[in-house]
Amino acid sequence: MGMKTSRAQVRGLGSAKSGTDHWWTQRISAISLALLAPFFFVTFAIAIGKPWDEAVVLYKYPFNAIVAALFILAVFHHINLGLQVVIEDYIHAPALRTGMLIGLKLLCGLLGFAAAFSIAMIAFSV
Amino acid sequence: MSNTEHGAAINRGNRPLSPHLQVYKPQITSVMSVFHRITGVGNSIGAILIAWWFIAAASGPGQFDFINGFLTSWFGHLLLLGFTFSVCYHLCNGIRHLLWDAGYNFGLDAVRTSGLVALAAAGLMGVGLLIVGWMN
Numbered sequence: 268m269g270m271k272t273s274r275a276q277v278r279g280l281g282s283a284k285s286g287t288d289h290w291w292t293q294r295i296s297a298i299s300l301a302l303l304a305p306f307f308f309v310t311f312a313i314a315i316g317k318p319w320d321e322a323v324v325l326y327k328y329p330f331n332a333i334v335a336a337l338f339i340l341a342v343f344h345h346i347n348l349g350l351q352v353v354i355e356d357y358i359h360a361p362a363l364r365t366g367m368l369i370g371l372k373l374l375c376g377l378l379g380f381a382a383a384f385s386i387a388m389i390a391f392s393v
Numbered sequence: 394m395s396n397t398e399h400g401a402a403i404n405r406g407n408r409p410l411s412p413h414l415q416v417y418k419p420q421i422t423s424v425m426s427v428f429h430r431i432t433g434v435g436n437s438i439g440a441i442l443i444a445w446w447f448i449a450a451a452s453g454p455g456q457f458d459f460i461n462g463f464l465t466s467w468f469g470h471l472l473l474l475g476f477t478f479s480v481c482y483h484l485c486n487g488i489r490h491l492l493w494d495a496g497y498n499f500g501l502d503a504v505r506t507s508g509l510v511a512l513a514a515a516g517l518m519g520v521g522l523l524i525v526g527w528m529n
Contacts, residue, residue, distance in 0.1 A: 294491065294494060297487055297490075297491060298491065300484075300487075301484060301487065301488055301491070304480070304484055308480070308522055309522070309525055311443070312522050312523075312525045312526035312529070313525060313526070313529040315446070315464060315473070315526060316461070316464065316465050316526070317461075317529075318461070319450065319453075319454040319457040319458065319461070320454075322450060322457070322461075323450055326450070335447070339443070339444065339447070342440050342443075343440065343444075346436075346437045346440055349433050349437075350433075350434070350437055353430065353433075353434060378440070378441060378444040379444075381444065381448050382443070382444035382447045382448060384451075385447040385448045385450065385451035385452075386447055386451070388451040389447070389450055389451050
């Protein structure tokens with residue numbers, strides 16, 4: 268019998284099975300970033316401040332380009348999850364909160380895709 | 394003041410609120426936790442700059458010169474200095490959080506020690522990254 272209401276028993280849906288999804292994907296993105304960050308930031312520290320032709324050359328090496336693209340995708344996924352919690356904690360007006368969450372998700376998708384695509388363009392250009 | 398009809402609404406503003414962060418004495422645990430969130434939000438702004446940098450680099454020398462000029466200005470250098478330590482702090486303290494998630498370091502002493510270790514590691518990492526950036 269359990270603790271379910273009659274209605275819940277008839278529908279038989281149980282839990283959504285995704286209650287820990289946010290927590291879990293946040294940790295997975297954190298682990299991948301901890302692994303990628305040292306490689307990404309050493310190359311990026313070298314690249315930053317260099318003129319265009321010298322900076323671009325660094326990201327024509329497959330290793331640097333792959334690390335940078337993975338880092339960008341993981342970082343915007345991590346930002347999406349992290350800032351979502353910050354918004355949910357501090358913004359209480361429902362319309363503003365929903366609007367900010369939609370904006371956050373669109374912006375993370377846009378910047379993550381655009382930056383990763385740009386890295387691929389640099390890597391593939393001759 | 395009666396508690397009937399409008400009374401409840403009038404009383405609302407005078408009731409004590411549940412205590413929040415500011416009533417507690419700052420400790421290394423709570424301060425580092427607050428800074429984890431602050432650096433996380435700060436790093437998000439840094440990530441926008443990184444994305445901008447790559448998009449500009451793919452777009453061509455003209456677009457790249459604009460962001461490069463901004464980042465190599467005195468204000469840009471100040472931003473990069475801040476982001477460097479912000480990222481290193483969030484990374485080191487994040488590993489501390491992952492260890493907690495795995496069930497380690499929950500003792501009172503362990504929590505203090507791991508906090509100090511994370512701070513020291515972040516400082517060293519930040520200085521190292523700045524040296525790499527400076528020399529190249």
